[in-house]
Amino acid sequence: MVDFKALDDTIQQNLQASLGELSRLCAQPSIAAQNIGMVECAELTAELLLARGFEVQIMPTKGFPVVYAERKGRTDRTLIFYNHYDVQPPEPLELWDSPPFEPALRDGKMFARGVSDDKGHIICRLAAIDAFLQSESDLPCNIKFLIEGEEEIGSLNLPEFIGDNLDLLAADACLWEFGGVDHEGTPGQVAGLRGICYVELTVRSASLDAHSGLGGSIFPNAAWRLIWALNSLKGPDEHIRLPGFYDRVLPPSKRDLELMAQFPDMAEEYRRTYDLSGFLKGIKGGAELLREEIFSPTCTVCGLTSGYQGPGSKTILPALASAKVDFRLVPDQDPEEVVLQLQNHLDNEGFHDVEVTYLAGENPARTDLDDPFLHLVVETAEDVYGVPQRILPMSPGSGPNHPFIHDLKVPVATAGISYPKANIHAPNENIVIDNFVSGVRHTVRIMAEFSKP
Amino acid sequence: MVDFKALDDTIQQNLQASLGELSRLCAQPSIAAQNIGMVECAELTAELLLARGFEVQIMPTKGFPVVYAERKGRTDRTLIFYNHYDVQPPEPLELWDSPPFEPALRDGKMFARGVSDDKGHIICRLAAIDAFLQSESDLPCNIKFLIEGEEEIGSLNLPEFIGDNLDLLAADACLWEFGGVDHEGTPGQVAGLRGICYVELTVRSASLDAHSGLGGSIFPNAAWRLIWALNSLKGPDEHIRLPGFYDRVLPPSKRDLELMAQFPDMAEEYRRTYDLSGFLKGIKGGAELLREEIFSPTCTVCGLTSGYQGPGSKTILPALASAKVDFRLVPDQDPEEVVLQLQNHLDNEGFHDVEVTYLAGENPARTDLDDPFLHLVVETAEDVYGVPQRILPMSPGSGPNHPFIHDLKVPVATAGISYPKANIHAPNENIVIDNFVSGVRHTVRIMAEFSKP
Numbered sequence: 080m081v082d083f084k085a086l087d088d089t090i091q092q093n094l095q096a097s098l099g100e101l102s103r104l105c106a107q108p109s110i111a112a113q114n115i116g117m118v119e120c121a122e123l124t125a126e127l128l129l130a131r132g133f134e135v136q137i138m139p140t141k142g143f144p145v146v147y148a149e150r151k152g153r154t155d156r157t158l159i160f161y162n163h164y165d166v167q168p169p170e171p172l173e174l175w176d177s178p179p180f181e182p183a184l185r186d187g188k189m190f191a192r193g194v195s196d197d198k199g200h201i202i203c204r205l206a207a208i209d210a211f212l213q214s215e216s217d218l219p220c221n222i223k224f225l226i227e228g229e230e231e232i233g234s235l236n237l238p239e240f241i242g243d244n245l246d247l248l249a250a251d252a253c254l255w256e257f258g259g260v261d262h263e264g265t266p267g268q269v270a271g272l273r274g275i276c277y278v279e280l281t282v283r284s285a286s287l288d289a290h291s292g293l294g295g296s297i298f299p300n301a302a303w304r305l306i307w308a309l310n311s312l313k314g315p316d317e318h319i320r321l322p323g324f325y326d327r328v329l330p331p332s333k334r335d336l337e338l339m340a341q342f343p344d345m346a347e348e349y350r351r352t353y354d355l356s357g358f359l360k361g362i363k364g365g366a367e368l369l370r371e372e373i374f375s376p377t378c379t380v381c382g383l384t385s386g387y388q389g390p391g392s393k394t395i396l397p398a399l400a401s402a403k404v405d406f407r408l409v410p411d412q413d414p415e416e417v418v419l420q421l422q423n424h425l426d427n428e429g430f431h432d433v434e435v436t437y438l439a440g441e442n443p444a445r446t447d448l449d450d451p452f453l454h455l456v457v458e459t460a461e462d463v464y465g466v467p468q469r470i471l472p473m474s475p476g477s478g479p480n481h482p483f484i485h486d487l488k489v490p491v492a493t494a495g496i497s498y499p500k501a502n503i504h505a506p507n508e509n510i511v512i513d514n515f516v517s518g519v520r521h522t523v524r525i526m527a528e529f530s531k532p
Numbered sequence: 533m534v535d536f537k538a539l540d541d542t543i544q545q546n547l548q549a550s551l552g553e554l555s556r557l558c559a560q561p562s563i564a565a566q567n568i569g570m571v572e573c574a575e576l577t578a579e580l581l582l583a584r585g586f587e588v589q590i591m592p593t594k595g596f597p598v599v600y601a602e603r604k605g606r607t608d609r610t611l612i613f614y615n616h617y618d619v620q621p622p623e624p625l626e627l628w629d630s631p632p633f634e635p636a637l638r639d640g641k642m643f644a645r646g647v648s649d650d651k652g653h654i655i656c657r658l659a660a661i662d663a664f665l666q667s668e669s670d671l672p673c674n675i676k677f678l679i680e681g682e683e684e685i686g687s688l689n690l691p692e693f694i695g696d697n698l699d700l701l702a703a704d705a706c707l708w709e710f711g712g713v714d715h716e717g718t719p720g721q722v723a724g725l726r727g728i729c730y731v732e733l734t735v736r737s738a739s740l741d742a743h744s745g746l747g748g749s750i751f752p753n754a755a756w757r758l759i760w761a762l763n764s765l766k767g768p769d770e771h772i773r774l775p776g777f778y779d780r781v782l783p784p785s786k787r788d789l790e791l792m793a794q795f796p797d798m799a800e801e802y803r804r805t806y807d808l809s810g811f812l813k814g815i816k817g818g819a820e821l822l823r824e825e826i827f828s829p830t831c832t833v834c835g836l837t838s839g840y841q842g843p844g845s846k847t848i849l850p851a852l853a854s855a856k857v858d859f860r861l862v863p864d865q866d867p868e869e870v871v872l873q874l875q876n877h878l879d880n881e882g883f884h885d886v887e888v889t890y891l892a893g894e895n896p897a898r899t900d901l902d903d904p905f906l907h908l909v910v911e912t913a914e915d916v917y918g919v920p921q922r923i924l925p926m927s928p929g930s931g932p933n934h935p936f937i938h939d940l941k942v943p944v945a946t947a948g949i950s951y952p953k954a955n956i957h958a959p960n961e962n963i964v965i966d967n968f969v970s971g972v973r974h975t976v977r978i979m980a981e982f983s984k985p
Contacts, residue, residue, distance in 0.1 A: 112844065233845065273745065277845040286807035290957075291858045292726065292929035295830030296770075297811045297821060298802070302833035302855075303766070310763040313756070315882075317749075349751070353851070354739035358750045368750060377748030380755035381848050386835035387856055391565070392686065392730040392891040394858050395834050398806070402755075403840055405744045405847050429768070438845040476745035504743075 081219065081527040083462070083520075089210040090519050097209070097519075098189065098512070100127060101202040102182040104164075105191035111165035111232045117143045124164045124201065124226055131208055133224070138244075140236035143228030147247070152218035154530045159223040159250035161483065161491075162201045163230035166193035167504045174506035188509045195496065195510050196503040197256045201226065203496050203515065204254075207522035219530035223250055227479075230256070233277070233439035234479035241482040252452040253483050254525060258495030259514060261469075266460045266521070269493045270453060271445030271473035272480045273373070274408035276417040277381075279436040280308060285398040288386065294396045299432075301400035302385040308430040309402055312378055312421075317359055319378045319406075321420040322427075327411040331374045334448055335472040339369045342471065372475045377407040403438075407477065414440030442481035445473055446490045452529065456492035459524040463517050468494070494521050534672065534980040536915070542663040543972050550662070550972075551642065551965070553580060554655040555635040558644035564618035564685045570596045577617045577654065577679055584661055586677070591697075593689035596681030600700070605671035607983045612676040612703035614936065614944075615654045616683035619646035620957045627959035641962045648949065649956040650709045652963045653971075654679065656949050657707070660975035672983035676703055683709070686730075686892035687932035694935040705905040706936050707978060711948030712967060714922075719913045719974070722946045723906060724898030724926035725933045726826070727861035729870040730834075732889040733761060738851040741839065747849045752885075754853035755838040761883040762855055765831055765874075770812055772831045772859075774873040775880075780864040784827045787901055788925040792822045795924065825928045830860040856891075860930065867893030897934035898926055899943045905982065909945035912977040916970050921947070947974050 090097075104127070109120030124146045125135045133148035146164065169179035169192045177183040179192035193199075204224070211218050225248060227237055241248060260266050284301040294300075313319050331339070346364025349355060362368050381404065386397030406417055418437050425433050446453050448470070457468040480491045496518030502508045543550075557580070562573030577599045578588045586601035599617065622632035622645045630636040635644035646652075657677070664671050678701060680690055694701060713719050737754040747753075766772050784792070799817025802808060815821050834857065839850030859870055871890050878886050899906050901923070910921040933944045949971030955961045 275745075275847070277847070279845075284808075287805075289806060290929070291830070291832045291834055292728075292860060292927075293825070294802075294806075295832040295858065295860050295928075296824050296828040297815060298806065298808060299810075299812060300832060302836050303768075305836075306759050306762045306833065307768055309759045315756075315760055349747075352740075353742060353747075353751065355737075355751060357752075359752060362750060371749050372746070375749040377744070379744045379748040379753060379849055380759065380839070381744055381846060382839035382841045382850065383755050383758075383836045383853060384841040385837075386833070388835045388837040392732075392856065392858070393834060394728070394730070396832055397835065400836060403845065405748065405845070407745060407748050474745075475748075476743070 082214070083524065085214045086210045086523045087520055089214045090206060090516060090523070093206060093209055094516065097202055097206040100205070101189065101194065101199060104198045104202065105182045105194050106180055108180050109165050109193070109228070110168050111143060111229055112168050117165065117228055120164050121146050121228060127205060128224060131205065131212065140240050142236045145228065145240055146224065146226040148224040150218060150222055152220040152222060152530065154220050154532065156530050157221040157223060157250040158526065158529055159225060159248060159253045159489065160204045161253055162204065162224065162226045162256045163197045163228065164201065164226050165228045165231050166196070166198070167231050171506065176507055187512050189512065190507055190509045192508055194508055195501040196508065197230065199496050199510050199515060200256050203518045203522055206519040207526060210519070210523050211526065219526050223248065230479070234441065235439065237479045238482040238486070241486050245487060248487055250487065250489050252529060253489045253491045254456070254522070255480065255491050255493040257497060258493035259497035259518065260464070262499045264464070265466060266464045266468045268453065268457050268468035268470045269474045270448060270470055272443065272478045273473060273475055274412060274414055274441050274443035274481070275439060275477040276406040276408060276414035277439040278404050278418065278421065279401055279438055280305060280404060281401040281434045281436065282308070282432055283399050284432065288398050289396040291394040291396045298396055300396050302397045304430070304432055305385065305400040305402055308425060308433045309380060311424070311428045311430070319376065321417070321424045323420050324376070324417065327413070328376060329410050331370060331472065336366070336370070338470050338472050339373070340366050341469055342369055344368070373473050374409055376409050376412060377405070379405045379407070381405050407475065408443045410443045410445055413442055441477050441479055444481035444484045446484060446492060448472065450490040452490040453492045455528050456494050456525055459528050460494070460521055462524055463521045494518065494525060535667070536977065538667045539663045539976045540973055542667045543659060543969060543976070546659060546662055547969065550655055550659040553658070554642065554647065554652060557651045557655065558635045558647050559633055561633050562618050562646070562681070563621050564596060564682055565621050570618065570681055573617045574599050574681060580658060581677060584658065584665065593693050595689045598681070598693055599677065599679040601677040603671060603675050605673040605675060605983065607673050607985065609983055610674040610676060610703040611979065611982055612678060612701060612706045612942065613657045614706055615657065615677065615679045615709045616650045616681065617654065617679050618681045618684050619649065619651070620684050624959060629960055640965050642965065643960055643962045645961055647961055648954040648963050649961065650683065652949050652968060653709050656968060656971045656975055659972040660979060663972070663976050664979065672979050676701065683932070687894065688892070690932045691935040691939070694939050698940060701940055703940065703942050705982060706942045706944045707909070708933065708944050708946040710950060711946035712950035712971065713917070715952045717917070718919060719917045719921045721906065721910050721921035721923045722927045723901060723923055725896065725931045726926060726928055727865060727867055727894050727896035727934070728892060728930040729859040729861060729867035730892040731857050731871065731874065732854055732891055733758065733857060734854040734887045734889065735761070735885055736852050737885065741851050742849040744847040744849045751849055753849050755850045757883070757885055758838065758853040758855055761878060761886045762833060764877070764881045764883070772829065774870070774877045776873050777829070777870065780866070781829060782863050784823060784925065789819070789823070791923050791925050792826070793819050794922055795822055797821070826926050827862055829862050829865060830858070832858045832860070834858050860928065861896045862926070863896045863898055866895055894930050894932055895934035897937045899937060899945060901925065903943040905943040906945045908981050909947050909978055912981050913947070913974055915977055916973045947971065947978060
């Protein structure tokens, strides 16, 4: 029998050392988008794993390397931890109260870029391992780590890496890189992730800008071509007009609807935070809002650029225009299929001059809501938080869970140390130290329960 | 009888002094858009006029001052010269072969910001005056100068200035601020200018950007709202959909069509310069291209900006989006009426969230093609260039000729020193010295002929 009292005591005794390691890991920049400190951070991550007696490999990909590690445990069950050592760019720097790569403790929190997303979760898993090694001298199950360096830039090379290493990575379940509590302290389980298809649409109508007085009535205008092409994708009714786009969309099940009904209505919170006059499609809030947020695929213009954008007037006819467009996908849509649908649609509508660049894609994927591992993670939360995790059937966000669920064929569940005010991807990213301790305590319970025959 | 041989000799003898004054005037920056050197340049312009015995006033407006000057001549006829002392910003500086405010002589040309547009024309008129004063000791007619400081920023205060000073400015004819020869050396007359209505459309859909994963299916998106609003203005058929927009449009007359038929086909030149695949509305070139270029009103998107515009992907839902839109107008359209049509159209189409900011407007205006002064200017060119000016019924560009023609009630004609490679508004702006001399010689002939009873 596992002695959780002893494990919890060890976690508490180790806390300063764990936070010291977290601080050291956060002090090492690892900004994938800017290629800053990536090799150094992979090596530091490997060092932390070696110190726990793991066999560690820094494995190349076409992009940044993967840190892979494994160590045997008392049983034949294998749990794989998915994490990432890369972080978001820290900009805008002027909005940080302390420098992003100089971790600072204030008010029971630690502030640093990556302290929640995702270095705090790496150290959370290591702290759980430390507790077992010190309290019981071995691990209750086999542990593998897959720590990639490209999560913040779309995990471009991860599906291929997993596909090429199915035997090495073989496991019975996967504990995901994020998790935590909501603003009321209720722990949450996120049982799936939407997919994404992110493209750039570019129009070049001439080799150089013209004077708008000269060319306005006779020259093609890149900005107009882009506007008309975008307008052909979606109108104010929000219906996405790519033929076949909705063919694979699975509606939420009765169980999904029941789970979503457990969540508070976010309408007022959204209205206040974003100063919105209302929601799309006449939605007022409640379960309808959450259902729409999660189970509707989207087509979002994330950016537009063309011609003159400064103050006042400048009379040019732009030769170049481009838009960033983000499709969020739900099971069983496929980003590569959506790119083809988009290209065919533009061709059929006469927009041969619109170039499509596929910048990032992730397939949507969900863990079976009846999966025993998912329930194990949900229920072990109760001993730490007083209540089991509340299950969200799918996140509106995206991530690389698809190759784990569909290629490695493991259930994926989430548990962690974060909370809504963690400011991930934003200035003053932080964790609450108490949440960190809870996350480690939950992790040891997941490991112990998972290891039972 | 005027002795043109004596005048021409005087112009030639004075050439170095005239170029010295031009160099001095160009060395004084006067960038209206950046409020650099404006008062200093107005004072220098006034000094040059005082030196010729003009009564000079630097007259305030709500923006930069107008330099006004007058001097009596031998007859009661009054000619007003319209010019401007402001220049375009010199950027991009790195593309200049010599500094923009250090005038340089090379290859029979002078290079400097403003040397053609419009300081060369100011000195051209002064050199013509010098020729009369030295050769004949007086002027053949009354001369007035209206030299404004806001032409490059839309002449915002000029219509009101003219309206407030009709008696002071009263004249029989106006010689405009530009003119010159085409790429074959043929002198040109531009008998009108299109109008312009320049607006910015802005949508703010929220107080801050949202994560596209979160809000994509439920939050209003400023970029989409802007795209749909713009799409409602004009489709790929190029028809502008504002109700009433075309009501006041006057088609070209038979005379206009005859005049346009005299011009070379620019299609191949445009295709080569801008690397165009073709023209709008299936136009191939020739008179049809020129007719469309001049006599069709336009709606041009000059710029678009929203959300993320950097490299790669960033998953945001933009709270703010805006577009610069330029309508070129033909007689008898009115920019203030177009703004009202635009606002009404957006309201009627449900785009109450699109804010319209009116940035600049000029009414279109044409000089009567049978006007005697226009013909005087056209025909006096022959003695200088060997051929009379070729008349373009209207320029596709815009300028503040409307208050001269319709408020001051004077015919406006063009003659000057420029040429197609003058690079006005661009790096390495220049004039050909020989063209300068021709422009001065043409100006003295205009003055002499105009002064005949």
